[in-house]
Structure formats: C-alpha cells, structure tokens
Amino acid sequence: MFIDPHIHAVSRTTDDYEAMAAAGVVAVIEPAFWLGQPRTAVGSFFDYFSTLVGFERFRAAQFGIRHYCTIGLNSKEANNIPLAEQVMEILPLFLAKEGVVAVGEIGYDDQTDAEDRFYREQLKLAVETDLPVMVHTPHRNKKVGTSRSMDVAIEMGLPPSKVIIDHNNEETVREVLDRGFWAAFTIYPNTKMGNERMVEIVRQYGAERIIVDSAADWGVSDALAVPKTARLMRERGIPEDQIHKTCYANALEAYGQSGQMSEQDWLNPAPVDQRTLYEGNSVLRGGQEPRIDRPEKGDLIV
Numbered sequence: 001m002f003i004d005p006h007i008h009a010v011s012r013t014t015d016d017y018e019a020m021a022a023a024g025v026v027a028v029i030e031p032a033f034w035l036g037q038p039r040t041a042v043g044s045f046f047d048y049f050s051t052l053v054g055f056e057r058f059r060a061a062q063f064g065i066r067h068y069c070t071i072g073l074n075s076k077e078a079n080n081i082p083l084a085e086q087v088m089e090i091l092p093l094f095l096a097k098e099g100v101v102a103v104g105e106i107g108y109d110d111q112t113d114a115e116d117r118f119y120r121e122q123l124k125l126a127v128e129t130d131l132p133v134m135v136h137t138p139h140r141n142k143k144v145g146t147s148r149s150m151d152v153a154i155e156m157g158l159p160p161s162k163v164i165i166d167h168n169n170e171e172t173v174r175e176v177l178d179r180g181f182w183a184a185f186t187i188y189p190n191t192k193m194g195n196e197r198m199v200e201i202v203r204q205y206g207a208e209r210i211i212v213d214s215a216a217d218w219g220v221s222d223a224l225a226v227p228k229t230a231r232l233m234r235e236r237g238i239p240e241d242q243i244h245k246t247c248y249a250n251a252l253e254a255y256g257q258s259g260q261m262s263e264q265d266w267l268n269p270a271p272v273d274q275r276t277l278y279e280g281n282s283v284l285r286g287g288q289e290p291r292i293d294r295p296e297k298g299d300l301i302v
C-alpha cells in the first residue's frame with residue numbers, strides 16, 4: 001500500500017487514478033495550489049476549494065482511491081494583496097470540511113513581504129484550527145527560503161512535528177530533519193531530484209520523518225512516482241520497513257494528526273460503485289459500463 005501525499009489530481013485523468021490504484025496507491029492528498037495562471041476573483045478560489053473537498057473526493061473514490069486535501073492560499077497568488085485578503089476570509093470555512101488534513105501548500109515563492117504576511121496569517125490559522133501545515137519551499141534561493149520557512153513556523157507557534165516541509169533536496173534535508181520537521185521530497189521525472197537521488201537520501205538519512213510524493217500536476221510529472229520510487233528502493237536493497245515508512249506510514253502519521261485521515265478509510269472502504277452520482281454527475285460517459293465492486297444481489301453483471 002502506498003500514499004501519495006502531494007498530487008494535484010484535478011489536473012490528472014481517470015487513467016492516472018486507475019494506474020495508481022493498480023500500483024497500490026490507496027490514498028492521495030491534494031494540496032490547494034495555483035492553476036498555472038493567476039486567478040482574478042475570490043469566487044474562483046471558492047469554487048476550486050469546493051472541488052477539492054467535493055467532486056474530486058468523489059471522483060477518486062470512483063476508482064478506489066481515498067482523497068484528502070489541504071486548503072490554503074499559495075505563495076504566488078499571495079502577491080495579489082487585495083485578492084489574498086478576500087481569500088483569507090473564506091479559508092476557515094473550508095479548513096473545517098471533512099477530509100481536510102492540513103493548511104497548505106503555503107510558504108514562499110519569491111520571498112516577498114506579501115508572501116511573508118500571508119504565510120504568517122495562515123500559520124496562525126493552523127494553530128487556531130489545530131491542523132498540520134504543508135509548506136511549499138521556493139525553487140529559487142531554496143536553502144535560505146527553507147530555513148526561513150521553518151524559522152517563521154516556529155515563531156508563529158507551530159511545533160515542528162506539525163509541519164511538513166516539501167520539495168526538499170540534498171541541500172536542505174539535513175537541517176529540516178535536525179530541527180524535527182517532516183521532510184517531504186517531490187519526485188519529478190527527468191530532474192535532479194529523481195528516483196535515483198531519493199534512494200540515496202534514504203540510504204544516507206534513513207526513513208525517520210522522510211516522505212516521498214509526486215506533486216504530479218498539469219506539467220511534466222508522474223502520478224506513479226511514489227510506487228516507482230518504492231520499487232527502485234527495493235531493487236537497491238533499501239529495507240522494507242524504510243520503504244513502508246517513506247512511501248506510506250510517515251505521511252499517514254504526519255497528516256493523520258488532523259484527525260481526518262485514518263487507515264480504516266481504505267482498509268474498510270465503501271465498495272466502488274460507478275453508478276453513484278455527485279450532485280447528479282457521473283464519472284461515466286454515454287453507455288459506459290459502470291464498475292461495481294462487491295455488488296449486491298440482483299445487480300446486473302455484464
């Protein structure tokens with residue numbers, strides 16, 4: 001069993017869900033993020049958050065995958081201050097929804113004053129709602145930005161055990177682990193932080209508080225990054241318990257602190273029944289045969 005604790009599933013296809021389920025992914029966490037271009041109105045955020053806690057959760061379940069999400073204002077769009085202020089007002093409503101396991105992904109992009117302001121305000125929300133935090137660390141000036149993300153989280157009253165620092169690399173991992181934070185790694189295909197380097201990090205640092213994810217989205221990315229990394233670890237002689245921790249158990253422990261995610265959700269799931277509708281809408285298109293697991297007596301099996 002695997003968990004992919006960072007995937008932007010709204011931009012993926014049903015083929016991805018089927019392939020993930022076949023590869024052993026039982027649960028995913030979808031962080032709220034930007035959409036490739038800036039939104040212009042708070043209503044766009046409202047509808048996006050509604051999709052994360054609503055239709056996408058339903059859609060994943062139709063393929064046998066439990067879907068959780070994190071809700072937050074991303075760092076890029078924090079730079080539109082008037083809009084960011086409006087988004088802050090709707091966050092508490094969504095943070096209280098079922099299946100929301102953290103505030104996130106939040107943090108720094110260009111490390112501007114506006115980003116700092118809304119990162120702090122959202123950390124405060126996390127303290128108030130007693131939720132973990134998923135931190136997106138910047139791609140530029142990463143080492144400085146990562147240290148600063150942790151400094152500010154502590155300053156705002158978050159214990160490191162409630163904060164998952166994502167998008168780590170070899171430069172940042174030691175400090176993140178030494179300071180007691182969770183260290184997540186995003187495995188993008190054809191980049192320096194690929195599967196091979198991930199295996200070496202686990203070999204060097206062990207499995208404590210290390211988390212593997214795909215961060216798959218609408219860009220060049222791989223929805224199977226977690227199971228593939230696990231397979232490579234196995235081939236390279238990483239012990240099974242370390243694979244289990246980094247590709248499943250650590251994510252469950254970190255985000256399970258929300259009280260919204262438990263192993264029972266996928267060990268005793270409701271059977272897949274693709275006849276089910278969400279507000280009248282189906283995942284099936286004209287004439288497709290629904291998948292029905294553990295059908296009740298009297299169901300038509302073709």
Ligand SMILES: [Zn+2]
Pocket residue numbers: 006008031033105215
């Ligand atoms: Zn992301």
